[in-house]
Amino acid sequence: MSPSHQARSGKEPSPTRPPGEHDVKGHAFHDEESDPSPAPAAPARRITWRKLVVLPVVLVVVLALTYVWITNVHLDSIAKNSLTGGNVQLRWWQHVRLTAISTFWVLIIAIPLGIALTRRRLRRAAPAFTALANIGQATPAIGLLALLVIWLGIGPRTAIIGIVIYAVLPVLSNTVAGLRAIDPNMIEAARGMGMSGRGVLLRVELPLAIPLILAGVRTALVLNVGTATLATFGGGGGLGDLITSGIQTQRMPVLIIGSVLTVVLALLVDWLASLAELALTPRGLEER
Amino acid sequence: MSFWEYLNTRHQQLLTDAFQHVSAVFQCMVIATVLGVVIGVLSYRSGWGGSLAITSTATILTIPSLAAIGLLIPLVGLGVAPTVITLTLYGLLPIVRNSIVGLRGVDPSLVDAATGIGMSRIARLCRVELPLAWPPILTGIRVSTQMLMGIAAIAAYASGPGLGNEIFRGIASLGSANAINQVLAGTLGIVVLALLFDAAYVLLGRLTIPRGIRA
Numbered sequence: 001m002s003p004s005h006q007a008r009s010g011k012e013p014s015p016t017r018p019p020g021e022h023d024v025k026g027h028a029f030h031d032e033e034s035d036p037s038p039a040p041a042a043p044a045r046r047i048t049w050r051k052l053v054v055l056p057v058v059l060v061v062v063l064a065l066t067y068v069w070i071t072n073v074h075l076d077s078i079a080k081n082s083l084t085g086g087n088v089q090l091r092w093w094q095h096v097r098l099t100a101i102s103t104f105w106v107l108i109i110a111i112p113l114g115i116a117l118t119r120r121r122l123r124r125a126a127p128a129f130t131a132l133a134n135i136g137q138a139t140p141a142i143g144l145l146a147l148l149v150i151w152l153g154i155g156p157r158t159a160i161i162g163i164v165i166y167a168v169l170p171v172l173s174n175t176v177a178g179l180r181a182i183d184p185n186m187i188e189a190a191r192g193m194g195m196s197g198r199g200v201l202l203r204v205e206l207p208l209a210i211p212l213i214l215a216g217v218r219t220a221l222v223l224n225v226g227t228a229t230l231a232t233f234g235g236g237g238g239l240g241d242l243i244t245s246g247i248q249t250q251r252m253p254v255l256i257i258g259s260v261l262t263v264v265l266a267l268l269v270d271w272l273a274s275l276a277e278l279a280l281t282p283r284g285l286e287e288r
Numbered sequence: 289m290s291f292w293e294y295l296n297t298r299h300q301q302l303l304t305d306a307f308q309h310v311s312a313v314f315q316c317m318v319i320a321t322v323l324g325v326v327i328g329v330l331s332y333r334s335g336w337g338g339s340l341a342i343t344s345t346a347t348i349l350t351i352p353s354l355a356a357i358g359l360l361i362p363l364v365g366l367g368v369a370p371t372v373i374t375l376t377l378y379g380l381l382p383i384v385r386n387s388i389v390g391l392r393g394v395d396p397s398l399v400d401a402a403t404g405i406g407m408s409r410i411a412r413l414c415r416v417e418l419p420l421a422w423p424p425i426l427t428g429i430r431v432s433t434q435m436l437m438g439i440a441a442i443a444a445y446a447s448g449p450g451l452g453n454e455i456f457r458g459i460a461s462l463g464s465a466n467a468i469n470q471v472l473a474g475t476l477g478i479v480v481l482a483l484l485f486d487a488a489y490v491l492l493g494r495l496t497i498p499r500g501i502r503a
Contacts (some may be wrong), residue, residue, distance in 0.1 A: 230354065256362060266350050
């Protein structure tokens with residue numbers, strides 16, 4: 001109801017009606033303005049409590065069960081040697097360090113390289129990298145690591161180099177694919193507004209590629225936790241040490257502790273990365 | 289001994305290892321494909337079942353393969369059993385995911401049309417939905433195979449068959465003259481086999497993807 005209509009009807013809202021309502025020739029009318037507009041739907045919570053709670057609880061239960069089992073099982077001197085004196089903690093932290101350092105280098109190398117390969121000048125080099133990535137996928141991680149060990153000698157440094165080489169190609173091809181998938185109209189529009197190549201990259205392409213870069217981080221982390229178990233074959237330490245010594249000495253407790261801790265670490269890392277992915281994706285890019 | 293001399297003198301052993309590698313991966317891929325497509329067919333129609341299948345297989349893939357083998361050894365011992373179980377489990381994921389995605393991506397109007405001309409549920413599935421979903425499923429099979437080639441190499445540590453043994457022999461004799469030959473032969477052998485598999489899948493795609501939906 002517009003005010004002019006109200007004026008034409010010549011009647012003020014009668015005191016018997018609630019505010020915002022008035023009558024015209026005996027009929028009740030609502031003022032449009034006074035109708036409360038529907039409250040904006042509460043934004044759906046991205047990180048649900050279930051996502052936050054389920055996996056940690058499962059992991060804690062698994063760890064608790066393993067702990068109870070290992071304290072009650074009989075350990076001979078060889079198994080004791082592998083499991084006491086802070087050895088388990090040492091291997092755990094070595095594994096975490098291998099994963100963190102190698103992931104850092106993977107991202108430092110793969111993401112800028114991915115951006116470079118989608119620029120006009122280097123675009124022609126991209127198919128060569130895709131072919132390389134395909135062959136890289138076919139190379140067994142253990143073979144690559146063994147070759148590096150023969151070439152560079154044993155030690156954590158060799159292991160980290162191997163882990164990085166193995167993870168760079170998948171993250172690189174993900175980044176390239178994601179930057180390519182950006183709607184060219186958006187880039188055209190940004191160009192049309194007078195943005196420079198740099199401006200388009202920093203203010204259009206990269207923000208649009210954030211989900212993809214985060215997915216790359218997650219891929220790298222999960223891959224690296226796995227490849228880091230092989231570091232033991234190059235003298236790089238990590239939880240793989242417990243698994244291999246458990247197999248070699250045929251001590252099942254050592255083998256099981258190593259495997260369970262590796263599984264827990266892998267799932268934990270994947271969970272943390274998925275939370276980061278949810279928390280850091282710009283709201284405008286969420287799927288609805 | 290140069291690499292070529294090594295290949296010449298050991299070709300019998302290498303061919304046996306290569307054959308065992310291929311046969312282990314191939315057999316596990318057949319089991320994984322059948323299981324994966326069956327899981328996909330059973331779960332793609334329910335949103336809940338589909339996401340459960342995808343989440344649980346994705347969780348398996350997150351676990352490092354050496355740890356999975358390590359957990360299986362106390363249960364089934366060393367040798368072929370942990371290798372086959374690990375390879376099949378890891379091979380499942382891409383196939384389950386791609387069959388669910390592929391089957392869900394079939395245009396519902398085509399399924400309606402199939403119902404309209406009187407096809408039964410089974411006929412619809414076998415003659416309309418699965419052929420249309422076949423290209424993504426085949427992609428899943430390719431991805432799985434590439435992955436299994438590498439995992440099979442690691443499984444050799446648990447006395448599994450294949451070229452991984454060559455690599456581990458090299459690691460065990462680090463510093464000896466033959467170490468690099470052994471590692472190189474194992475690694476390159478796996479790369480070559482993986483590329484051959486890939487070529488075979490391209491050919492299989494040519495032969496089995498219905499002409500109407502070929503890109």
